[in-house]
Amino acid sequence: MARAMVSVPARARRGEIIEIKALISHAMETGHRRTQDGSTIPRDIIRLFVCTYNGTEVFRADLHPAIAANPFIAFSTIATESGTLALHWTGDNGFSVTESAALVVE
Amino acid sequence: MIRRFSRRELLLAAGAGLASLVVVRPARATPEAMQEAIRKVAGPARINRGRVKLELPPLVENGNVVPLAVGVESPMTEADHVRAIHVFTERNPQPDVLSVRLGPRAGRARVATRIRLAHTQTVVAIGELSDGSWWSDSADVVVTLAACLEEA
Amino acid sequence: MAPGRATRENWGARSRPLLLPGWWLGVALCASALASVAVAGEIPNAQRRSGSEFMSPQTRAMQDDDTANPGLLWVLEGETLWSRKAGGAAGRACADCHGDARASMRGVAARHPAFDAGRRRLLSLEQRIRACRTDRQQAPPLAWESRDLLALTAYVARQSRGLPIQPVIDERTRPFLEGGRASFERRQGQLNLACSQCHDENWGRRLAGNLVPQAHPTGYPLYRLEWQSLGSLQRRLRNCLVGIRAEPYDYGAPELVDLELYLMWRARGMPMEAPAVRP
Numbered sequence: 001m002a003r004a005m006v007s008v009p010a011r012a013r014r015g016e017i018i019e020i021k022a023l024i025s026h027a028m029e030t031g032h033r034r035t036q037d038g039s040t041i042p043r044d045i046i047r048l049f050v051c052t053y054n055g056t057e058v059f060r061a062d063l064h065p066a067i068a069a070n071p072f073i074a075f076s077t078i079a080t081e082s083g084t085l086a087l088h089w090t091g092d093n094g095f096s097v098t099e100s101a102a103l104v105v106e
Numbered sequence: 107m108i109r110r111f112s113r114r115e116l117l118l119a120a121g122a123g124l125a126s127l128v129v130v131r132p133a134r135a136t137p138e139a140m141q142e143a144i145r146k147v148a149g150p151a152r153i154n155r156g157r158v159k160l161e162l163p164p165l166v167e168n169g170n171v172v173p174l175a176v177g178v179e180s181p182m183t184e185a186d187h188v189r190a191i192h193v194f195t196e197r198n199p200q201p202d203v204l205s206v207r208l209g210p211r212a213g214r215a216r217v218a219t220r221i222r223l224a225h226t227q228t229v230v231a232i233g234e235l236s237d238g239s240w241w242s243d244s245a246d247v248v249v250t251l252a253a254c255l256e257e258a
Numbered sequence: 259m260a261p262g263r264a265t266r267e268n269w270g271a272r273s274r275p276l277l278l279p280g281w282w283l284g285v286a287l288c289a290s291a292l293a294s295v296a297v298a299g300e301i302p303n304a305q306r307r308s309g310s311e312f313m314s315p316q317t318r319a320m321q322d323d324d325t326a327n328p329g330l331l332w333v334l335e336g337e338t339l340w341s342r343k344a345g346g347a348a349g350r351a352c353a354d355c356h357g358d359a360r361a362s363m364r365g366v367a368a369r370h371p372a373f374d375a376g377r378r379r380l381l382s383l384e385q386r387i388r389a390c391r392t393d394r395q396q397a398p399p400l401a402w403e404s405r406d407l408l409a410l411t412a413y414v415a416r417q418s419r420g421l422p423i424q425p426v427i428d429e430r431t432r433p434f435l436e437g438g439r440a441s442f443e444r445r446q447g448q449l450n451l452a453c454s455q456c457h458d459e460n461w462g463r464r465l466a467g468n469l470v471p472q473a474h475p476t477g478y479p480l481y482r483l484e485w486q487s488l489g490s491l492q493r494r495l496r497n498c499l500v501g502i503r504a505e506p507y508d509y510g511a512p513e514l515v516d517l518e519l520y521l522m523w524r525a526r527g528m529p530m531e532a533p534a535v536r537p
Contacts, residue, residue, distance in 0.1 A: 003335050007325035017213030025331040027486070030222070032199050053211070060207040061217070066198050068171045068220040069486035070328040075206070078213040163316050167468075167537035168483040173316045250467055251484065251537075 002026060006087055008101040012079035020051065020059075021074045022087050024097060030065035046071055046091035054083035063091075079105045140194050143201040144232060147192050151240045153232055158191070158243040160231040169223040169249040177216035178233040178241065182208075188215035190234045197227040223249045300524065301458055301472060308528060309471040309536055312462075317483070321535035329412060329481040329533025332405075332488045336413025339406060344397035352410070355394065359417055367415035368423050368530050371519045373430045380434045382515050384411050384490055402509035408488050412479050415532035422529055423476065425522040434512075438520025441513060447504030468537075474525035475518065477534020488533060491518055 007021040024046070031043025043065060051059040058077045077085075082105045088098045144153070161175040178188045187210045193203040206217050215233070223229070226249045232242040310318055321327055341353045356362040370383040381389065384402070387410050392399050400407035427435055442453045456465065457473035464470065478491040485493075492514050496506035507513045 003331045005325070005330060005334060021325045023326060023328065023331065025328075025335075030199070056211075058209070058211045062205040064200060064202040064204065066195060066200065066203040066222050068222050070331060072218075072220050072326055072328070074175075074218040074326070076212055076214045076216065078211055080211070163314060165314075167314055167317060170486050171320075171483040173320065 002089075002095070002097050004087070004089070004097055004099045006085075006099045006101050008085055008103060010102075011104040011106065014079060014081075014105050016079045017076050018079050018103075019074060019076050020085065020087075021072070022049070022051075022099075023070065023072045024089055025070050026089075026091070026095070028063075028065065028067055028069045028071060032065070044092045044095075046089050046095060048088075048090045049073055050088045051075070051077070052086045052088070053077060054081065079103065081105050137196050140196050140201040140230065143194055144192075144230070147205070148232060148234070148240050151238070153240040153242050155242055157241040158231050158233045160193075160229065160243040160245045162229055162245040162247050164246070165248040166223065166250065168251045169225075170251075171220050172223050172247065172249075173218070174221050174229070175216065175218040176231045176233075176243075177214070178235075180215045180235065182210055182213055182215060184210045185236070187236045188212075188233050189236055191215065191217060192232050192234075193221070194230045194232075195221075195223065195227055196230070197225045198222065199224065203229075223247055225249055299458065301461070303527070306474065306525070306528060307472055308474055308476045308531060310477065310531060310534060312469050312471045313535075313537060317535055317537055321477075321531070327481070327533065327535060329479070329488050329535060332409045332412040332479070332481075333416045333533060335405070335409035336411070336416075339410055340413060344391060344395040350395050352390070352395075359413060363414045363417040365418055365421055365424075367411075367418040367532060368421045369425055371434075371515050371522065372426060373428075379512070380431060380515050380519060382492070382510075382518050383414060384492070385510060385515070387411060387414070403490060403493055408479055408490065411490065412488060412533050415479060415530070418530040419532055420529050422527050423522055423525045425519055425526065427523060431519065434516045434519050435523055437513075438516035438518070438523075441517045442520055442524075447499065447502035449502045451502045453498070473521065474528055475521045476525055476528050477531040477536065479532065480534040480536050483535070483537050491521075 002025050004022065004024040009018050012018050026046050027044065028046065029041055029044040031040065033041045035041060045065055045067070046063050049061040049063060049071075050057055059075050061073060063071060083103060085101045085103055086098060087100070088096075090096050157179050159177050159179075161177075162172065166172045174193070176191055176193060178191060180186065180188045182188065188208050190208065191206045194201045195203055203221055204219060208215055226247065228244050228246050230242060230244045232240055234240055310321060324330060337359075339352070340359055341351050343349045343351045352359070367383055370386065371380045372386070373379070374381045374386070374389070384407060387407060388399050391397050400410070425431070445452045453473065456470050461470050461472040475491050478494070479488050481488050482494070492509055495514055495517060496509075499506040
């Protein structure tokens with residue numbers, strides 16, 4: 001039940017650099033924390049974040065346990081054509097979430 | 107009667123002893139581990155200081171959530187752009203933090219995120235350009251309440 | 259006193275969690291020092307400042323950016339839950355009775371805790387949501403600090419953002435207010451500290467390296483960096499009680515609700531910031 005928040009401008013001029021912000025709920029369990037009885041809580045993190053623009057990959061990030069819980073990433077891309085930005089998070093234990101945003105480029 | 111151990115038994119015992127030593131070692135990277143992690147990414151390439159700008163607050167209230175931004179000066183054209191940016195820490199349990207792949211479609215070589223810092227330490231960012239050159243920046247951060255190492 | 263935003267002194271690294279002996283020694287020393295400070299009373303209205311003014315600019319920026327505030331993840335979740343039918347015989351969603359929350363819930367968080375005539379006692383916002391869940395929706399209760407309860411509370415509280423805190427104080431709620439005030443001013447715990455000693459008399463100063471805020475509940479429920487999660491005011495109050503080595507009251511205890519009312523009254527007129535971000 002991961003909740004994601006994606007911020008993409010609704011419209012942009014052709015050639016304009018747009019900023020995209022992505023926030024997703026995830027504990028990003030480091031694998032270093034211990035329970036009261038001393039056993040280690042296993043690592044459970046998002047490992048990869050990819051953004052595609054009308055199917056073409058325009059941004060990729062490999063995440064490690066040092067990324068804070070509820071990971072936030074802000075990056076940019078050039079508005080080339082109208083279409084869909086798809087943001088895809090994958091991680092441990094089969095974690096997989098995709099959020100899409102429409103972009104109108106004039 | 108003194109039992110004579112076979113060579114095999116001695117080697118196995120030594121191995122088990124070593125394994126238990128590995129488990130007990132506290133989880134913390136060292137500057138050497140960070141250098142090793144950087145080498146794994148950049149290979150033997152020379153890493154120059156400059157062109158990369160790492161933005162971190164000099165002092166953070168809580169190491170669990172530290173805002174970080176890193177940018178590289180670059181026209182981001184097909185001919186001259188930033189291929190990747192990598193971030194490392196010196197004293198977190200593991201040195202790797204983030205690896206980002208860019209390209210001319212990014213428009214701007216800049217990424218922002220939030221990281222965990224376990225101790226007061228130095229954070230290093232390196233950028234790989236399309237001409238194969240590598241550049242870096244570092245920032246020292248004072249952490250008053252640490253991440254990673256707290257009890258659950 | 260040193261009001262306003264904290265100045266960033268370079269006091270050196272602290273890499274131990276708060277509750278270890280070194281920190282206690284510091285607090286114990288401060289407690290004995292505080293004991294000799296004259297009782298000052300409430301903070302004058304003009305000097306009241308939200309906790310957001312005691313944070314670093316980076317943490318403040320995290321709160322103020324609606325595209326980056328992690329607390330909003332819970333608000334979004336609450337928005338979904340608002341329209342979801344709660345399992346149970348009645349099978350009702352919050353929306354079925356309350357319609358659009360942006361209208362019906364506007365100002366609600368700003369005036370809680372509130373008196374419930376049927377129960378003849380004060381209810382916090384979380385208690386009100388839990389009560390609706392069992393009484394009106396005939397659904398199993400939402401556990402304290404559960405994801406769903408936090409999400410619904412965050413969603414409702416968000417509808418009061420920017421509005422002045424205005425708990426209703428009348429002959430019915432006044433006894434609870436006085437109970438909360440007494441709690442706030444009473445020395446408790448092994449460290450024998452009263453809330454007022456830090457938060458009325460020494461706000462803006464530092465305790466064990468941390469800036470002491472005035473303790474106004476302007477932003478609850480909020481995303482606390484230390485929790486790496488959104489949490490309620492009662493969670494924070496329980497943390498405080500553990501911090502002064504007092505036995506923390508259970509979630510929903512009347513002592514905590516009375517204290518919530520007093521804190522809200524003490525912050526009356528200040529704008530709600532929920533969901534806030536705090537270190």
